[in-house]
Amino acid sequence: MASTVIKETTSVKLDKAAKDEAKHIFSQLGLTMGEAFNLFLHQVTLNKGLPFEVKIPNKLTKSVIDEARQGKNVDDFSIDELK
Numbered sequence: 001m002a003s004t005v006i007k008e009t010t011s012v013k014l015d016k017a018a019k020d021e022a023k024h025i026f027s028q029l030g031l032t033m034g035e036a037f038n039l040f041l042h043q044v045t046l047n048k049g050l051p052f053e054v055k056i057p058n059k060l061t062k063s064v065i066d067e068a069r070q071g072k073n074v075d076d077f078s079i080d081e082l083k
Contacts, residue, residue: 043051
C-alpha cells in the first residue's frame, strides 16, 4: 500500500546569491529547489541532525577568517602554486 505524501507551502528568507547559485546546481542535477529542500530534510531526519559537520571555529581560525574578510594577509597565488 503506497503512502500519500502531504506537501506544504512554506516561506523562508534566503541569501539571494546563494539561492541563485544553488538553483543552478540543482538544475544541473535534475532537481527543483523544492526537491532539493525535501532531500535535505530527509537527510536531516535520517542523520538525526545536519547531514554535514558544522563546527564553531577556534579563536585563531576566527581571527584568520575575520582578517581574510577584511582583505588582510591575503596573497594572490596561481593554481600552479597550489599544485
